[in-house]
Amino acid sequence: MVRPPPPTNKPHVCLSTILIMSSMALMDAYLVEQNQGPRKIGICIMVMVGDICFLIILRYVAVWVGAEVRTAKRGYAMILWFLYIFVLEIKVYFIYQNYKADRRSLDSISRKALTLLLSITVPVLYMILVGIDHMEYVRAFKKKEEIRNRLFWVVVDLLDILDIQANLWEPQKKGLPLWAEGLMFFYCYILLLVLPCVSLSEISMQGINIVPHKMMLYPILSLVTINIITLFIRGGNLIFYKDMRVSGILMGKNLIAIILKTCSFVQYRAQLQNVPPTLGIELQKNATPQAPPMLTPPQVVIQDMTTLPEVTTCEHT
Template identity: 80%
Template structure:
C-alpha cells in the first residue's frame, strides 16, 4: 500500500477552514431568503451538499498540502476549480432570489432596494470580495516556495499574484452589479451573459496563473510568465471596460465603478509596455545565450557515470 504523501497540516487546516467558512456564509444567505416550510427543505439540501463537499475536500486538501513546498500546483488548480464551481452555484441561487424579490416589489413606486435588504446585498458583495481572494492567496502559498531562493524573484512573483487578486476584485465588482440595488433593471439576456462570463473568468484565470508557476518548475522566471497577462488584458481589462461603459451609456447605470475603470486603463498601458519590453528583450538576446539559459533552467536527474582513467604503463613490465 502506498503511504500518504507528507502534508503541510497548518496549510491544509487553514485552506479548509476558509473554504468551508465562505460556504457556510453563503448557506446562511440561502436559508434566510426562504420562509416557512420551504426554509426547512432548503436547510436540509444545503447540509447534504456541504457534507458531500466536505468529503471531497478532505481528500483534495491533503494532496494540496503535499505540494505546497514543491513547484507543482495541479491539485491546487483542481481545488480552486471545485471551490469556485460550487460557490458560484450558490451565488446564482442567491441572485435569483433577490431578483424574484425585486419582481414582487416592482409595484412599489420609488423602491430602489434600500434599507436592510440593500445592506444585505452590499454585505454579500463584501463577503465575496474578501473570501475569494483570500482563498486564492492561501492556495498559492508563496511564502512556502522554498525552491525560490532569491528574495527579489519572490517579490516579483508576489507582485504578479497581486495583479491576479486585483483582477478577481474587478470581476466580482462586475458580477455584483446584478444583485445590488438598481434603479433600472438590465435585460434578462444581459444579466445572464454578465453572470456566466464572470463565472468562467473566476474559474479559469486563477488556474492559468497557477499553471504558469507549475509549468516553469523549480527554476521559475517571473518575467516569462506572460500567459496570464495576455489573457487578463483581453478578458478583463478590455472587455469589462466595455461592459461598464455599455451599462453606463445604454442603461444609465450610476453604480459603475469609475475607480476600476481607471484601473483597467492603467493596466492596459502597463501591460502593453511590458509586452513591448519583453519582445525587445527576446530580440536582443542571441540564440546561443538562449541555449545556455535553457541548460541552466533544466535539471537533469540520472545516474552518475564514471569515466575510466588510463594509467601509464610501467617501464619494466606491462
C-alpha cells in the same frame, strides 16, 4: 483509494478548510433566509446534505494540497480552487435569482454584505493556495519579488471580476436585459474558474528556474478578458443603462493596466530581438531542467597476477 501522505503544512490546510466551509455556511444562511414556510425546511436539508458531501471530498483534496509543499507542483491546489468556485458560484446564482424575483426586497445591507463576503473569501483562498508553499526552492530575492508582483495583479483582477458580478444583485434603478445579466454572470463565472488556475499552473511550471517568457499566458489572458472586455462592459452599462454603480476606480485601473502591460510586452519583445543567438540558446538550456551527467563506469584492467610489478618503497616523504 490511494491514501494521501500526511500534509507538511497543516496550518495552511486547516486555514483553507475553515475558510471554505465558513463561506459555504454563510451562503447557505442566505439561501435559507430567502425562503419562507415549509420550503425553508426543504432548502435547509438540501444545503446540509450538499455541505456534508462537499466536506467529504474536501477532506481528501485539502490533504493532498498540503502534501504538495516543498515542491513546485500546484495540481491539487488547482483542483481545490476549481471545486470551491464551482460550488460557490452555483449558490451565488440562486441567491442572485432570489433577489431578482423579490423586487420588493431592497435590503441593500445584506446585498452589500454578500459582495463583501465574496471579495474577502475568494482572494484570501487564492493567497492561501499560493502561500501554502513558501517557494523555498526560489533562492533569488528578485525572482520572489517578481512572483509576488504577479500574484498581486491576480488578486486585483479577482476583485475586478467580483465587482462586475456584484452589479447583478445590488440594488439598481433600471435592470439589465435578461440575456445581458445571464451573459455577464456566466462570463465572470468562467473567469473565476479558469484564470487563477492559469496563474497557479504558471508558477508550478517554473520550478527553480523562473523564466519570464514562460509566465506570459496569464498577463495576455487578463489583458484581453479583464482589462479590455470589462472596460467595455462598464462603459456599456454607464452609457446605455445609466448605471451609476459602475466603479470609476476600477475603470481607471483597467486603463492603467492596459498601458503598463502593453509597455511591458513591447519592452520584452525589444529585449528578445537584442539578445544574441548564442545567449538565447544558453538561456533556453538554463531554463530547462537538465539531468545530471551520466557517470561512465571506470574501466578495470585485469593484469596477469603471475607477473606482479614490484613496488619499491620511497624513503623520502
